[in-house]
Amino acid sequence: xxxxxxxxxxxxxxxxxxxxxxxxxxxxxxxxxxxxxxxxxxxxxxxxxxxxxxxxxxxxxxxxxxxxxxxxxxxxxxxxxxxxxxxxxxxxxxxxxxxxxxxxxxxxxxxxxxxxxxxxxxxxxxxxxxxxxxxxxxxxxxxxxxxxxxxxxxxxxxxxxxxxxxxxxxxxxxxxxxxxxxxxxxxxxxxxxxxxxxxxxxxxxxxxxxxxxxxxxxxxxxxxxxxxxxxxxxxxxxxxxxxxxxxxxxxxxxxxxxxxxxxxxxxxxxxxxxxxxxxxxxxxxxxxxxxxxxxxxxxxxxxxxxxxxxxxxxxxxxxxxxxxxxxxxxxxxxxxxxxxxxxxxxx
Ligand code: F0G
Numbered sequence: 001x002x003x004x005x006x007x008x009x010x011x012x013x014x015x016x017x018x019x020x021x022x023x024x025x026x027x028x029x030x031x032x033x034x035x036x037x038x039x040x041x042x043x044x045x046x047x048x049x050x051x052x053x054x055x056x057x058x059x060x061x062x063x064x065x066x067x068x069x070x071x072x073x074x075x076x077x078x079x080x081x082x083x084x085x086x087x088x089x090x091x092x093x094x095x096x097x098x099x100x101x102x103x104x105x106x107x108x109x110x111x112x113x114x115x116x117x118x119x120x121x122x123x124x125x126x127x128x129x130x131x132x133x134x135x136x137x138x139x140x141x142x143x144x145x146x147x148x149x150x151x152x153x154x155x156x157x158x159x160x161x162x163x164x165x166x167x168x169x170x171x172x173x174x175x176x177x178x179x180x181x182x183x184x185x186x187x188x189x190x191x192x193x194x195x196x197x198x199x200x201x202x203x204x205x206x207x208x209x210x211x212x213x214x215x216x217x218x219x220x221x222x223x224x225x226x227x228x229x230x231x232x233x234x235x236x237x238x239x240x241x242x243x244x245x246x247x248x249x250x251x252x253x254x255x256x257x258x259x260x261x262x263x264x265x266x267x268x269x270x271x272x273x274x275x276x277x278x279x280x281x282x283x284x285x286x287x288x289x290x291x292x293x294x295x296x297x298x299x300x301x302x303x304x305x306x307x308x309x310x311x312x313x314x315x316x317x318x319x320x321x322x323x324x325x326x327x328x329x330x331x332x333x334x335x336x337x338x339x340x341x342x343x344x345x346x347x
Contacts, residue, residue: 003027004061004164005068011167011199012065013160018072023096025060026164028052030172030311035279036292040299043307046177047282048169051317055117057285058165058189058315059089063151065161067093070149076100077148081135083185083238084114085316090151091121102148104128104135109237111285111321131232132186133243153188154245162189166196169311170206177210179305181298182313183290184214184223184250184261185239189315191249194257210311212259214250215294217287221263223250235266235324238287238316264293272296274328276314283318283325291315 004026005014029049037045050058063086070078077100080090087103087110094101103118107127118125128135136152143150153159170176176197184190190212200206216224217234222242229242244250254261264272273289276282291312299305318325335341 004161005064008164008167011163013069013157015072018068021064021068021071021093021097023054023092025053025064027168030169031282033280036275040295040305042305042310044309046311047280048165048311048313049282050165050313050315051284051288055085055088055092056317056320057085057089058162058313059085060093061164062153062158062161062188062192063089063093066151066155066157067097067099069157070099070151071097073149075147075149077102078151079103079139079143079148080151081105081132081139082110083132083240084110084320085238086152087123087125088114088117091118091123094123095121102126104139106131106135109240111237112323113320132241136245152245153186159188159192159195159246162192163196163199165313166193167200170197170200173309176200176206176208177311178208178308179213179310180210180313181213181215181291181295181310183236183239183287183315184216185241185244185287187223187244187246187250190214190253191246194249194253209257212253212257213294213298214254214259214261215290216261216263217269217290218263218265223247223261224263236269236287236290238285239290262294262297264290264297268293268297270328277318282314284314285316285318285321286324288315
């Protein structure tokens with residue numbers, strides 16, 4: 001299968017001189033729900049498994065474009081602030097292309113799998129005493145002073161690449177869904193999906209547009225409350241962001257699509273996280289479960305989705321954060337090497 005730089009070339013800021021790099025991003029599964037669809041009375045419910053991207057999150061879609069364009073421009077180094085996934089992706093694509101990669105993360109607040117990914121790919125990872133918003137401010141200033149390419153979603157090529165997920169969904173369904181549920185952190189992804197659907201409609205590839213249903217974490221719900229959250233808090237560290245860079249893009253996606261931006265509590269996120277794994281076999285990371293938590297909340301609040309096509313984006317792989325997984329899961333049953341002891345558990 002051709003990868004996104006080739007498949008969606010006509011919709012991307014790609015020139016003849018852009019290197020056609022890939023480590024296998026895009027073309028992720030759109031899986032029909034077997035159980036939750038019925039429980040939530042949705043006409044059709046699908047999960048878009050973005051954790052199947054090469055570094056385990058949707059960030060690879062935007063990173064491949066941003067890094068390809070950085071290479072084209074002759075850049076030798078890239079930098080980002082991250083709650084974890086952007087850093088894992090930047091480290092991987094940077095390594096693939098032989099670039100120097102610098103990463104600034106909020107110390108103590110990123111899942112260890114993500115840190116491991118960035119470190120093993122050889123990135124220089126700096127843990128800063130501060131939150132993501134402060135890290136982002138630092139890298140913005142740094143890139144204004146030094147010839148290092150910023151690969152956060154302030155880099156427009158990131159959003160351009162991420163919109164390919166909307167194309168894939170519309171291609172798979174033959175149209176856009178009626179509703180798209182997704183987590184909101186720095187708000188780049190909701191901005192990208194909306195742009196993708198709108199461009200696809202303009203190109204005649206879909207007749208309809210979805211309502212965009214974005215969900216922040218309750219303790220980091222800047223857009224919901226229309227104010228910067230100085231000290232964002234949530235178990236979903238990927239979306240622990242109090243001043244989203246693409247705030248305006250998210251508000252436009254909401255308003256132009258007739259959707260909403262709401263928030264879900266950590267308890268609602270964790271409940272959805274366990275449900276998704278235990279009922280569907282889909283192991284997303286906690287932030288990813290904010291989309292399903294938002295769907296459950298919306299249905300509970302009276303949204304009727306009968307006869308509707310609904311897509312929930314599962315943005316990242318659960319393996320990135322095994323600390324949270326093990327705290328949320330039933331415990332390991334330990335036995336001696338003895339058949340009778342094992343039979344006791346199994347029978
Ligand atoms: N889900 C996951 C798994 C994420 O890692 C992120 C953001 C989001 C959702 C929210 O997407 O920021 O476009 O609204 N992670 C960024 C990072 C901030 O640094 O990895 P968004």
